Amino acid sequence: MGNLQLKEILLEIKNGNELERERLIRHYEPYILNAVSHVCKKYVTWSSDETSIGLIAFNRAIDTFEFDKGRAFLNYVYLLIQRDIIDYFRKEKRHLHPASDNYQLEHDNAELKASLESYQQSTNTSALVEEILELDQKLSKFNISFEQLESHSPKQRKTRIKVMGMAAEFMQHVDLVDELVNKRVFPVTSFTKRTGFRSKSIERHRKYLITIIMIQLHPEWRRLSTFVQVGPGSVKK
Template sequence: MKDFKVKQTLLQIQNGDELARERFIRYYKPYILNAVGHICKKYVTWSSDETSIGLIAFNRAIDTFDSSKGRTFLNYVYLLIQRDMIDYFRKEKRYLHLVSNEEQLLHELNASIEFYQQSTNNSELVEEILELNAKLSQYNISFEQLESHCPKHRKTRMKVFQIASEFIKHKDLVDQLMHKQVFPVSSFTKRSTYHAKPIERHRKYLITIIMIKLHPEWVRLSNFIQADPGSEKR
């Protein structure tokens, strides 16, 4: 969602449009989950207590954001989530296993937000991720699932990338995937040297790579997948 569209939508919501709020939150759910996980330094889901705190902070950001302050909306969201997480850690005393004292906690979280803001300042990357997530939702895949579905071994990831590159050469199969939201495994294996088993096993990750390859306008995501598999150590 472009910056001017964000401001328009926020104005709608602040004027009482609750349907717009619901759509806005649904659109930014991957961002909320990612921000909470980054601050907590662990994998979180929508059933996690920490994520509920992040959602409340996001709602508060919607109601209180002021574009005249000179910061972006997503950075403002991150600041509110970070502050609420500090309060949560204090109350639950769960931060004690991570750090020895409050000063160290604040230092680590401030360093974390500084690093994260550097990446979220690049709003184009955030938009690409959100657009990708919208595409994946048509296949019952959520962006937050991808970490658990990413092949662990370099050779396996290389193989999935090769399968994706081969698949997009077949326009009719791509059309089937796009229109029916189902990977045409049988048709593809008949035209290639690849077997159904690895395709089925890594279907979600494979579809994700295909989606990115089919959208070269997602420059940052495209650069990421081009750089990924071959550069890693064995």
């Protein structure tokens, strides 16, 4: 989602369009869960208390974000989520273990330092998250979700190299690429006739193969290339 499109959506929401708010929340659900999990340093679900806090913070970010401040929306969201969850943990600790003023001051300063360091890290990773969200949108047209990729990715390096070779070969055939993009179905028969790759091998790794092709079709997703780097190697058909 580009800045211009996001700006228009946020303006619609601030003018009372609650449907756009719901759509924006659904779009960024993976980011909200990821941000909450990162701050908490544990796996969370939508039923977790911390995730509810993150969702409230995201809604507040929608209402208070200002483009003229010169910061990225996702960085701002992360900062609000992190601050609210830290406040939540602090209140829980105070309730369970009342601390002295000096101890609490030292504790708050340490948390502030950790918060700033983590915020800097979020600045470096938010662009990757945005690329993942865009890829997830593209993959949904093929009934593939980003969450599925781990289970469908080849475990052996040799196999990953082979699938990368398939993708590179596929990209050489412009008409097949157009067919994949427009019809949203991998042209297995046409591809096997031209290249000699086995149809069983293609079907076995179809989701991973399509993902690689989508990434190659979008060179602006520079950070996503790290997910499919397998190094040099020969490819056998």
